[in-house]
Amino acid sequence: MQARLDEVKAQVRAALDEALSALPKGELADAMAYATVGGKRIRALLVLESARLHGVSDTAALPVAAAVEALHAYSLVHDDLPAMDDDDLRRGMPTCHIQWSEATAILAGDALQALAFALLTRDEIGGPEARLRLIGAFAGAVGAAGMVWGQAQDIAAETALRPLDLEAITRLQGAKTGALIRFAATAGPLIAGGETEALDHYARKLGLAFQIADDILDVTGDQDLTGKRVGKDDAAGKATFVSLLGLDGARAEAARLAAEAEAALASYGEAAENLRDLARFVIERDT
Template identity: 45%
Template sequence: MGRRSIDFPAWLAERVQHIEAVLDQFLPSATLAPTGLHEAMRYAVLGGGKRVRAALVYAAGEASLQPGTAASAQEIALDHAAAAVELIHAYSLVHDDLPCMDDDALRRGQPTVHVKFDEATAMLAGDGLQPLAFELLGLMPIAPALIVQATQLLARSAGSLGMVGGQAIDCESVGQALSEAQLRQMHSMKTGAMLEASVLLGGIVAGAGSAARQGLESYASAVGLAFQVVDDILDVTGDTKTLGKTAGKDAADNKPTYVSIMGLDGSRQLLKELHAQAHAALLPLGPSAAHLACIADYIVGRDR
């Protein structure tokens, strides 16, 4: 994939810095009424996070760029798409941390939004971030048909058949014994759907053909599940300071995880298989998918 010739840490650091500036620009100013709500929205989004979803958008765009595409227009559209997935992700974290859900006090090493502000403000902050994401997709300078595809994809991935539905299953599964297939379905919806959407949005914006989209879909499916397997492993092996959130909370809350079902060794073996699947899916895309390959390595490498 040509990974030896690229400096992935430098690329990722630059993309993180770039999307942070983009999000700062797109979010309403904290001086704009209602100031408390906008302050909470900015607090929820800015100044933290690995920005894996945004990086996937940019890397998939690189892998899918068609000859003759106007680079400036594509860059603007990718910024909008990358910001949109980060806004949806941030809104989901704000709501997941609420007392009625996971009741967590830490996120990214800082007090969660409902702790920093209050529960009502946290709920409204999440409510405000979600429509802003779709507004940004509508403003992308690409063909209207592609905007429709992107909007439908993000809506489906974030809704009851994707992220929200997965969270509902998660809430219903506390204290229950799930099979591996049931756990995989839950996480493919709760976590995988938005990671997959990030990859596919990059492909849509760049005008990827059907063959490229098929490769991106296979890669995204493997990476989305791998991300959750790593999270389950780190909940057992990590510490609160390193994770930036409360370690061991899944076990304390009696939530089913890959580790609780497959054990630590079994989970790591599954992770190894998913890593190989992700790389195999990128082979038809050639050297242009180098950063996608590196992101797969980065996600799996969090377990080390």
């Protein structure tokens, strides 16, 4: 899996660099580039694999993979702001507002969102209908009924009178991290005009397994490997899958979800092997 992720990393880096190089030089563009450095590129991999499963070329899928990673980078930059999660370390580097300034971090995030939408208009992706399907789904995954809604719930939970229960956390994370993962995993059929159901089902399970693994890493992880502060949720008294299920319970639930994700790919047969590997990878990773 790591070899495939490294391949995707190089492809996405080139696509992002090309898009960023077209912008006016200066601190804003530098901060945007800084924010897109590193990361596991799991979302990009989802886009490229989902594309292959539906006969869509890497060339067509790459702007979409870059858009998803640009969007993900914006969400991290804004989530790390002092008014939000107030983090100083991300991907092993100072967070964007520490490296530059709070104003530049806000603006870099804003511009990365716009860049993501710009990437989805690219000719290489396919016909106008295909691109519009993508853009519509993307706007929904990002906005006030998707990722941003999830982040707002997460912030609200910090000052809530009682911690969230399992149902509320599942709903929250289904939006905060799940919505973009579902978009990425269904990009292939969205471009090709195919059926999104199986990949959407896979992505729902994968997204939750991924988040549970993140919660486990916040407890058991090594800051040098994860590249971000650990133990933060517990210190903040936040409910997580670990606080609600226990460490063993969380591990069992992640494994169950990963298996369900794999099973959702049955109709794709051998061709979906990389996506099955990914389901195992997300729960076994130490970064």
